[in-house]
Amino acid sequence: MAAPLRGQQPPAESGYDLWLRYVGVEDAALRRAYASRITHLVVQGASPSLRAAAGELERGIRGLLGAGVPVEAEVRGQGALVVGTPASSAIVRHLGWGRELDALGPEGFVIRSTRVADRPVTIIASSGDAGALYGAFHLLRLLQTGRPIDTLRVAERPRLARRMLDHWDNLDGTIERGYAGASIWRWAELPARIDPRLVDYARANASIGINGVVLNNVNADPRVLRADYLAKVAAIASALRPYNVRVYLSANFGAPLPPSSTPDAMKKWGGIGSLPTADPLDPRVARWWREKADEIYRLIPDFGGFLVKASSEGMPGPQDYGRSHVDGANMLAAALAPHGGVVMWRAFVYPKNADPDRVKRGYKEFVPLDGRFAANVFVQPKNGPLDFQPREPFNPLFGAMPDTPLMPELQITQEYLGRATHLVYLAPMWKEFLDADTHARGAGSTVARIVERAPNGTSGMTGIAGVANVGADSDWTGHHFAQANWYAFGRLAWDPSLPSDAVAEEWARMTWSNRPRVVRTVESMMLGSWEAAVSDMTPLGLSLTVDGQHYDPGLERREGEYWHADSLGIGYDRSSRGSDYVGQYHEPLRRLWDEPATTPPELLLWFHRVSWDFRLPNGRTVWAELVHRYDDGARYGDDLLASWRTLAGDVDARRWREVQDRLEQQRAHALRWRDASVAYFGCRSGRTRCGG
Numbered sequence: 152m153a154a155p156l157r158g159q160q161p162p163a164e165s166g167y168d169l170w171l172r173y174v175g176v177e178d179a180a181l182r183r184a185y186a187s188r189i190t191h192l193v194v195q196g197a198s199p200s201l202r203a204a205a206g207e208l209e210r211g212i213r214g215l216l217g218a219g220v221p222v223e224a225e226v227r228g229q230g231a232l233v234v235g236t237p238a239s240s241a242i243v244r245h246l247g248w249g250r251e252l253d254a255l256g257p258e259g260f261v262i263r264s265t266r267v268a269d270r271p272v273t274i275i276a277s278s279g280d281a282g283a284l285y286g287a288f289h290l291l292r293l294l295q296t297g298r299p300i301d302t303l304r305v306a307e308r309p310r311l312a313r314r315m316l317d318h319w320d321n322l323d324g325t326i327e328r329g330y331a332g333a334s335i336w337r338w339a340e341l342p343a344r345i346d347p348r349l350v351d352y353a354r355a356n357a358s359i360g361i362n363g364v365v366l367n368n369v370n371a372d373p374r375v376l377r378a379d380y381l382a383k384v385a386a387i388a389s390a391l392r393p394y395n396v397r398v399y400l401s402a403n404f405g406a407p408l409p410p411s412s413t414p415d416a417m418k419k420w421g422g423i424g425s426l427p428t429a430d431p432l433d434p435r436v437a438r439w440w441r442e443k444a445d446e447i448y449r450l451i452p453d454f455g456g457f458l459v460k461a462s463s464e465g466m467p468g469p470q471d472y473g474r475s476h477v478d479g480a481n482m483l484a485a486a487l488a489p490h491g492g493v494v495m496w497r498a499f500v501y502p503k504n505a506d507p508d509r510v511k512r513g514y515k516e517f518v519p520l521d522g523r524f525a526a527n528v529f530v531q532p533k534n535g536p537l538d539f540q541p542r543e544p545f546n547p548l549f550g551a552m553p554d555t556p557l558m559p560e561l562q563i564t565q566e567y568l569g570r571a572t573h574l575v576y577l578a579p580m581w582k583e584f585l586d587a588d589t590h591a592r593g594a595g596s597t598v599a600r601i602v603e604r605a606p607n608g609t610s611g612m613t614g615i616a617g618v619a620n621v622g623a624d625s626d627w628t629g630h631h632f633a634q635a636n637w638y639a640f641g642r643l644a645w646d647p648s649l650p651s652d653a654v655a656e657e658w659a660r661m662t663w664s665n666r667p668r669v670v671r672t673v674e675s676m677m678l679g680s681w682e683a684a685v686s687d688m689t690p691l692g693l694s695l696t697v698d699g700q701h702y703d704p705g706l707e708r709r710e711g712e713y714w715h716a717d718s719l720g721i722g723y724d725r726s727s728r729g730s731d732y733v734g735q736y737h738e739p740l741r742r743l744w745d746e747p748a749t750t751p752p753e754l755l756l757w758f759h760r761v762s763w764d765f766r767l768p769n770g771r772t773v774w775a776e777l778v779h780r781y782d783d784g785a786r787y788g789d790d791l792l793a794s795w796r797t798l799a800g801d802v803d804a805r806r807w808r809e810v811q812d813r814l815e816q817q818r819a820h821a822l823r824w825r826d827a828s829v830a831y832f833g834c835r836s837g838r839t840r841c842g843g
């Protein structure tokens with residue numbers, strides 16, 4: 152939102168502190184209650200993660216309670232806050248919770264009010280240092296959100312093992328689909344100088360449980376794998392490591408090839424090697440990758456692995472050599488396996504020859520490969536079959552590859568959702584996806600359940616990824632409310648069953664205020680915002696209504712390709728009478744979504760081409776409903792502004808004004824979307840005059 156910070160102390164009102172603001176607890180009684188429960192800190196153990204936990208608790212408590220608490224080696228009197236693992240702490244060891252902690256795993260933790268030597272204490276314990284760190288952030292969240300801490304009995308463990316943020320950052324500091332300034336990595340200064348900001352980035356991730364980041368764009372510049380860049384990557388890894396965040400890289404499949412002349416050509420045809428081929432079945436190629444992996448792990452022993460966009464949108468891949476995705480992924484997997492690394496192989500492929508209907512192609516390419524990938528390969532489908540549209544049905548690959556670990560890819564950056572201009576809270580969209588019932592093994596086979604359970608023989612292979620919305624702007628995400636999407640992604644990656652309103656409430660309290668009026672208002676602004684955006688841009692299951700920049704309306708651009716609108720009707724026939732995309736779903740979805748009458752109105756035009764007079768369950772015709780939704784969506788802009796105005800005195804002036812500015816832009820932009828869309832469809836349908 153503002154100019155990038157260059158190492159100076161960020162102003163308190165810049166939004167730099169994200170949800171880790173730690174402002175003083177306003178309610179005096181509550182503050183006293185907290186202060187009596189936390190009189191001193193006892194962190195036993197000196198690992199980097201435990202030190203990070205101690206540092207964060209000190210900082211947080213100082214801010215929240217208005218005064219620091221001493222750090223002691225032992226429990227002294229009442230109110231100790233003890234942090235540790237059975238290995239690091241005699242106190243924790245003597246509690247005898249070992250078996251329970253083991254069951255929660257090294258990232259899980261308990262927080263408990265108990266007694267030690269007859270003194271009331273609060274214990275944060277885990278079987279691993281990372282879990283202790285997560286426990287510290289959890290306790291801080293309880294304080295930040297005004298929860299009682301007198302009788303705590305918390306036990307948490309992440310439902311998914313790899314909780315990933317994927318950056319689409321380029322080596323020149325630009326970010327593909329990034330709307331919050333330049334890349335925070337500052338490649339040019341590395342490895343000599345590591346921006347202190349990276350520690351704050353790591354803290355933010357640790358506070359929500361994110362434990363892996365892909366540093367670079369999937370449209371990968373192969374040079375990131377060169378020795379000079381690997382030294383930079385190692386420097387970043389060292390800054391993130393204490394916070395239990397591992398680094399991963401996007402690998403260009405053509406990396407073993409010789410360099411080519413221009414940066415753009417470099418991505419598509421160039422490499423950093425000297426081999427005449429990148430054919431995955433050529434032993435020289437396999438050896439090249441093995442040696443590359445060995446080199447990486449010498450520098451970064453906990454390197455996570457490779458994310459790969461191959462044979463997709465012009466990127467090189469195994470299909471260039473007549474090989475399959477399995478051949479490509481397994482070759483890389485073999486190079487990483489000795490070191491414990493994984494491959495995340497994207498399923499975002501849509502070769503024209505696979506099918507005339509683009510949304511069918513990923514499934515057709517990947518389903519036949521189920522069960523043939525190596526045990527350390529994830530296949531990574533986007534949440535929907537098309538491309539991060541405001542709303543899509545869940546990608547039918549979920550539920551169709553039972554023998555392959557699937558790691559969904561969500562998009563946190565708002566490529567198709569108003570960039571950093573629009574307030575759109577994405578948790579409800581992700582929940583719709585995670586809670587969607589695929590019926591793969593009968594009712595209740597939700598996407599979340601499929602993703603949470605690693606297939607036989609691939610133990611521990613679970614995860615989820617979100618394309619980051621982080622940049623070097625002082626508020627990180629270009630819109631104060633876009634921080635909520637980073638936050639919500641992390642929380643849902645930790646526990647996909649969390650409700651979106653609970654996550655919004657937490658975030659509102661931590662980021663803005665615990666005053667009930669603020670919490671209520673902020674939460675309600677967030678909760679309706681995604682449906683409003685869908686109504687305003689892609690109502691009733693439309694898709695790709697955008698211009699080439701994916702921001703303004705561009706209806707004429709894709710007409711005919713993703714939906715059809717003429718005097719007879721509107722939509723894309725993907726029923727069994729049309730492209731039969733619906734056949735990629737399990738029963739009963741296949742049957743229900745095959746008929747307009749039993750398709751949810753939200754997806755009607757995705758699956759069907761219907762007449763303008765087709766009646767929806769609410770009695771309106773499609774034409775009337777479209778106009779209604781466009782109008783509703785656009786009006787949300789007014790509601791947001793009206794709500795925000797009521798908070799003028801409750802929120803610091805700078806953040807209030809910056810949000811206000813954005814909301815005004817959003818409102819104007821939403822009206823433009825409505826007017827352009829209604830005029831366009833009015834003309835196509837013959838309902839209104841064209842060009843008027």
Ligand SMILES: CO[C@H]1[C@H](O)[C@@H](O)[C@H](O)O[C@@H]1C(=O)O
Binds near residue numbers: 319499566
């Ligand atoms: C990284 O490239 C992106 C591209 O910018 C974007 O418009 C689209 O969403 O998908 C591609 C992908 O996901 O690979």
